[in-house]
Amino acid sequence: MTDTAKPDAKTPIVETRGLEMRFNLPTHFLSREKPVLHALSGVDVQIQQGETFCVVGESGCGKTTLGRAIMGLLTPSSGEIYYDGKRIDTMGEDERKPIRADMQMVFQNPYASLNPRRNVFQTLAEPIRHLMPEKSEADVRKQVEDVLDATGCDQSWQRKLPHEFSGGQRQRIAIARALVTNPAFIVADEPISALDVSIQAQILNLLNDLQDERGLTYMFITHDLSVVEHFGDRVAVMYLGQVMELAQVEAIYRDPKHPYTQLLLDAIPRLEGGSFDAPREPGELPDPVNPPPGCPFAPRCPIAQDICRAERPQLRPVGDSGTMAACHLAE
Numbered sequence: 001m002t003d004t005a006k007p008d009a010k011t012p013i014v015e016t017r018g019l020e021m022r023f024n025l026p027t028h029f030l031s032r033e034k035p036v037l038h039a040l041s042g043v044d045v046q047i048q049q050g051e052t053f054c055v056v057g058e059s060g061c062g063k064t065t066l067g068r069a070i071m072g073l074l075t076p077s078s079g080e081i082y083y084d085g086k087r088i089d090t091m092g093e094d095e096r097k098p099i100r101a102d103m104q105m106v107f108q109n110p111y112a113s114l115n116p117r118r119n120v121f122q123t124l125a126e127p128i129r130h131l132m133p134e135k136s137e138a139d140v141r142k143q144v145e146d147v148l149d150a151t152g153c154d155q156s157w158q159r160k161l162p163h164e165f166s167g168g169q170r171q172r173i174a175i176a177r178a179l180v181t182n183p184a185f186i187v188a189d190e191p192i193s194a195l196d197v198s199i200q201a202q203i204l205n206l207l208n209d210l211q212d213e214r215g216l217t218y219m220f221i222t223h224d225l226s227v228v229e230h231f232g233d234r235v236a237v238m239y240l241g242q243v244m245e246l247a248q249v250e251a252i253y254r255d256p257k258h259p260y261t262q263l264l265l266d267a268i269p270r271l272e273g274g275s276f277d278a279p280r281e282p283g284e285l286p287d288p289v290n291p292p293p294g295c296p297f298a299p300r301c302p303i304a305q306d307i308c309r310a311e312r313p314q315l316r317p318v319g320d321s322g323t324m325a326a327c328h329l330a331e
Contacts, residue, residue: 011085012046013185013217014070019043019079021065025289035289039065041241044315052218054232056225060285062241063221067187071105072096101131104178108190110170114162120173121158124180131181143180151176152206168199179210187219204231226268229253237261240288240296243315247323257318257325260297303329
């Protein structure tokens with residue numbers, strides 16, 4: 001962690017308030033209307049220091065957009081983003097540069113996230129030189145060697161190019177790149193989904209060990225709730241750019257409050273069979289360009305009523321476990 005940003009244990013390390021993300025799409029030549037894709041719609045989350053905060057949902061739900069917005073890779077349409085109590089979404093690049101060393105990202109595909117023309121040493125040395133210009137070349141080399149050891153990479157990899165490694169090895173290198181500036185907060189965007197099943201457990205164990213050793217905070221983005229059960233502390237379930245349920249992981253598995261969460265859990269393969277009470281409903285994710293009125297899940301919800309189709313539910317406390325759900329019928 002750099003000296004510029006040392007999170008207070010009482011302050012969320014990351015917080016979003018009313019985060020909105022809209023993308024203007026190309027206009028059809030027969031239409032005068034400018035279509036707008038609603039990727040995030042009023043997202044409020046707080047990520048506490050030292051926890052693994054998981055974000056789950058179907059493809060297109062906005063979970064990756066949320067991670068990229070927090071990292072400053074996308075500019076929000078409206079809303080606020082805070083790091084250690086300081087608003088960062090309005091900062092210019094020069095002002096935000098010292099914070100970037102404390103906030104790093106591991107991308108989904110290690111085949112695409114590493115520059116094929118740069119060897120491992122060049123890949124790991126670049127963020128140090130850019131974000132920590134005061135470091136000497138000896139310091140840079142020592143930092144690279146240390147992070148390779150910490151992530152289980154061999155020192156002989158330094159002069160090799162990405163195409164010389166397997167998928168699991170590349171993801172270790174990508175994790176090393178994220179760690180090389182000694183960050184406090186890491187967004188891990190589906191870091192195991194592009195890997196063989198036999199390698200996924202190794203990467204998850206590595207992330208767990210690094211968190212224990214370095215006191216890291218993770219925002220872990222995934223579509224796989226079975227991974228969340230063993231890796232996360234809290235989980236936000238997203239659907240069509242909105243948080244449907246926010247709870248402790250054990251509460252989600254013991255007593256899910258939102259019908260969408262129940263359907264996601266019901267979809268997890270189980271050798272012993274069995275399912276939650278809510279039946280699975282067919283249908284595709286609604287069009288984010290023309291989201292439905294009321295609850296976005298209402299068109300697919302097995303228990304939807306008239307109020308669900310007319311009025312958008314707000315995320316609110318449900319029960320006594322600290323769970324929050326955006327559902328009129330959560331009780």
